[in-house]
Amino acid sequence: MAEPTPILDIQGLSVALPSNADRKHAVGDLSLQLFPNEIVCVVGESGSGKSVMARAILGLLPVPRVRPVAGRILLEGEDLLAVPPARLRAIRGQRISMVFQEPMTALNPVMTIGDQIDEVVATHLPLPERERRQRILELFAAVKLPDPERIRHAYPHQLSGGQRQRAMIAMALVLGPPVLIADEPTTALDVTTQAQVLTLIKEMQGLRQTGVLFITHDFGVVAEIADRVAVMQRGRIVEQGPAADVLNRPQHPYTRALIGAVPKLEPPPRPAPSSKVPFLEVRGLDKAFRSGGGIFSRGRVVHAARNVSFQLRRGETLGLVGESGSGKSTVARCVIRLVDPDGGDILIGGEDIAHLGRRALRPWRQRIQMVFQDPFASLNPRRPVGRQIADGPMTHGVTAEAAMARARSLLELVGLEPKAADRYPHEFSGGQRQRIGIARALAMDPEILVADEPVSALDVSVQAQVLELLADIRRRFGLTMLFITHDLRVAAQVCDTIAVMRQGEIVESGPTAEIFARPSHPYTQTLLASVPGRAWTPPAFADAPVAAAV
Amino acid sequence: MIAFWHLFRRNRAAVFGLALLGLVLLLAAAGPLFYPESAFKLVDKPFQAPFGHWLLGTDMLGRDVLAGLVHGARTSLLIGLVATFVAATFGVVMGGLAGYYGGWIDDLLMRTTELFQTIPSFIFAIVLVAVLSPSIESVVIAIAVVSWPAMARLVRGEFMALRGREFVQASVAQGMSDAKIILVQILPNCLSPIIVTGSLMVATAILIESGLSFLGLGDPNVMSWGFMIGAGRGVLRSAWWLCAIPGLAILLTVLAINLVGEGLNDALNPRLRER
Structure with a gap:
């Protein structure tokens, strides 16, 4: 097999921040390669510049306040920072697409899911309406949305969080782009839904040989899906390599500090309680919230607590x-x-x-x-x-x-x-x-x-x-x-x-x-x-890592 | 404070408004030094054009227009500020209680507020002044009565939003009394919108006062801009300046206050400006 060529090649990218910001560059001299059929996780804490990097690729930065000042972003050899806006529009969605963190705000609340995805297809492909619909329904089935025909006519608020994120993924994948950027796509989701969406992303990526650039702050998620990992700190990549190496044998002190701070899933041994007498005791607690309703209608009742009992010594x-x-x-x-x-x-x-x-x-x-x-x-x-x-x-x-x-x-x-x-x-x-x-x-x-x-x-x-x-x-x-x-x-x-x-x-x-x-x-x-990354136990370090200042 | 000035200064129009407002205030404050006597005093022949012997001319009875303008500035600003203060205080109390307690208190207070909002405000003010007989006090009361609902609604919304914030809940958990939570924890956090709305209410109050005076419902013993326009409208074709000059004064004052209000809004709610 010949040397594989990267599908997305970021070379020395620098993104400048406004002069009153706490540092000069949101992203400084960053180089990262994404190959077909792999998931690269970019992991870092808030403010590390990982989202800015993702947005720079798609030209979504709030210019002129935040703008790329150096470097190239090559998508199959084409520099995204240099192409004219019309070409960039054609590339977005078709060659490269994005899944956002909060599907509720990323979807248009007054348009049905079907119409929103159809808009994406119709913009890029000259297909008759019937074929477009067929394509969308097939994709809904592929991302395991129940009852695709109903989902197509549903508005975003009628879906659950997990379904919305599946719909977002369907929208991102509908044109079969070779590159998918996912910016914290599971952060807003519950842990069980997160597990399902992670499995889905991995599955779709495998089926379509997509290169996925996955932004996250969660090492558990990294352990779950990453092929390669890049760790970002203050706008720079401090360490990158195959997932197993970075997760289990981190080299850079910052990576070691981060991984050392991940709580282990295994509970430490605990001393037996000293007394048997309960100090705080809750017995049969009930609480229901009523919303809406008025003189003429009964409101909705949500039982937030039903017969909850527990004891604490x-x-x-x-x-x-x-x-x-x-x-x-x-x-x-x-x-x-x-x-x-x-x-x-x-x-x-x-x-x-x-x-x-x-x-x-x-x-x-x-x-x-x-x-x-x-x-x-x-x-x-x-x-x-x-x-x-x-x-x-x-x-x-x-x-x-x-x-x-x-x-x-x-x-x-x-x-x-x-x-x-x-x-x-x-x-x-x-x-x-x-x-x-x-x-x-x-x-x-x-x-x-x-x-x-x-x-x-x-x-x-x-x-x-x-x-x-x-x-x-x-x-x-x-x-x-x-x-x-x-x-x-x-x-x-x-x-x-x-x-x-x-x-x-x-x-x-x-x-x-x-x-x-x-x-x-x-x-x-x-x-x-x-629990993401349950199979991975964060390594313990003999030299207790010095955590970054709060 | 210095930081605030820096923010405020970024809106050029607001600085211009502030300068203009300062000029009007100076006029009102220093006026009596130059015109210690009543503005109703007859000084010369009637209908003298501006820029003659009298800087802004005389009216149909031979009163000095500039003296009227200066005394009118005092009336307008006084009524505007006092009426706004009364309305804002009452509105904050009503809105604050409604927003903080919610439930039936909110229903009661807000239905009352709506009752006031359903009546067209200017006509309501006319009725009130007519019933109370025209005087400075009744004009102030009328303006306050028609302008508090807007403030009440605004403050209610702010209080409702802040009521659920965790720092307020922490105060409840500390056992703090309602009065202290309202005054110490919540109110300081909604001062900016109150100040902004209050500043714009002053402008509206001046307009209402002028309207009332124009209709002859102002205090007959006090010179005001609206009264000057109302008196001069009969001779608009022969002595245009009798309407134009006080009209211009109202326009500039209201414009200045609006610009300042806008500037305050920009400076106090910096997040809105970043768009």
């Missing part, structure tokens, strides 16, 4: 795991009484707080606190962070000076400078904000901490540090923790026991190690089987 961590919409966040919000439960009991140390009024609840507020998911929405943008940490204790009668002094010492405890108290949230990174959120919860001296997806919005290296911080404060303060997550890898590392939720109900619960080793409910089995 003092100092224990319970992981509530499930996919989006499983009701795990609702349960968390009921426990902390941000949402009023419809029925059931929430007992702390034997006393029921589920039915207390606002005033009676106030003394309990100190004992149970929450860490939120979104580091950007969970802090008041118009208030210095020190004040926000001090607000809680001051509400409960602590003097302003004492509360501020405590806020400063707490900031130090979570790894920030005490001086940070006077700064505003926008001056901090996502990981730092999450630390501030933790400090705010700790300021109340809680006994129970409810953490709702505290690390899912963070990059993997930052995630590891925040998890470490949570583990540390849990030990130090003897906290009992209710940990909500959709990420089974995180759950394996953090939780003593696990409760799996689906459609508002707990389908299975038990010690973490047991659930991971012997899942008994079919849904738990599906969940575990869907």
Whole structure:
């Protein structure tokens, strides 16, 4: 076999950022080759320039603010940076196409799926309507969309997230392009759907010998589908090579730090609980949300929690795991009484707080606190962070000076400078904000901490540090923790026991190690089987990698 | 503050508006120094054209038009600012309560707001002034009554969006009282749209006031631009300046305020501008 020629050849690509950005180039002197019939994963943390690179290939950059300044992007020998716009339009879709992260925003909400795909075909191919329809229906069947004829007439909002992404993939593949760019195509999907879409991409790629450039931040996904891997850091590729080499024998310190931060799927051994008495107990919790409806019509009722019961001993961590919409966040919000439960009991140390009024609840507020998911929405943008940490204790009668002094010492405890108290949230990174959120919860001296997806919005290296911080404060303060997550890898590392939720109900619960080793409910089995890269165990490094600064 | 000025300065038209507004304010503030007497005082022969002995001429009774303009500026700005302040305060309270509590409180307050919105605002203002008898206070009340619903709706929307944000939920979980959450956590986060809308409301208030005065429903003892136009409209063909000059004053003032409002919007909501 002769030396294969790359189908897509990026040579020394540099993309300039506006002058006020934190670095000069989004992508600097980047060279990458994509051969037919292979999947190259470009992996990196947020801000590493991987999406900018993908958009540069298709000419989708917001010029003139962000523009390519050097290099060539050769698609079968043709430089995409130099071709006239008309030619580029012809290339897009036919020679090279793209699947985006969020199919809901990538599809036109007021056009049926069939019409949108037909538009792509009609633009590029002079085929009669009947043949185009035939082609689309065949493709729908190929991407395993149920009932292709119905899907063709459906609007994007009528499909599930997974179906929308399948439709996007069908749209990208309809002209049989030799190159497919997928920008985090499974990030917005649930883990079981993600597994199906990954399988689909791999299958379609194999059938059509497509070269796939797959952008992701998730090493699990990389392990699942990559033939080759390129690791990006601050706009540059720091390491690239065959997937097995990069994943198991990473050379560059940054790659080692990233892979070292990936939580292992295997739960570590945990000490047996010290007492048998439950400290936090939830019994038969019910919560339904009613939407729409009015005088003349009955609204839609969604049961977010149905007869949910669990127990937590003092100092224990319970992981509530499930996919989006499983009701795990609702349960968390009921426990902390941000949402009023419809029925059931929430007992702390034997006393029921589920039915207390606002005033009676106030003394309990100190004992149970929450860490939120979104580091950007969970802090008041118009208030210095020190004040926000001090607000809680001051509400409960602590003097302003004492509360501020405590806020400063707490900031130090979570790894920030005490001086940070006077700064505003926008001056901090996502990981730092999450630390501030933790400090705010700790300021109340809680006994129970409810953490709702505290690390899912963070990059993997930052995630590891925040998890470490949570583990540390849990030990130090003897906290009992209710940990909500959709990420089974995180759950394996953090939780003593696990409760799996689906459609508002707990389908299975038990010690973490047991659930991971012997899942008994079919849904738990599906969940575990869907974890991307489950066959790959991130290697341990003797030289504990120094994680990048938060 | 300096950073804010830098953002504001990027909109040239807004800076021009600010300069113009400053000029009007200066006119209103310094006017009485030059015209300490009543603007209704007869000073000379009637119907003198501008740029003669009197810089802007005299009207049909021999009153100095410039003196009227200066005193009118005080009236217009005073009514515009006070009416807007009253309307904005009331609107923020109504919208804030509706947006924060939701449920039946929201229904009650918003149906009330809609009741006010269904009546054409200018006609409503006329009715109110007619019922209350024309005076500065009744004009202010009338303008405030017809302009608060817009603010209430805006603030309600902002509050509803912020109510669900995690930092507000964190405050609830800390046991903070509703009043403190509303004032300390939510309100500061919707100040920018309130300021922008408020600035545009001043312009509308000035227009309504001029309209009322034009119809003879202004305070009869206070000189105002609308009154000057209304008085001069009978002699529009022979003495055009009696309408044109106060008309131009209204146009420029309202334009200036709108430009400043626009500039504030750009500076306070930087994300909208990036498009």
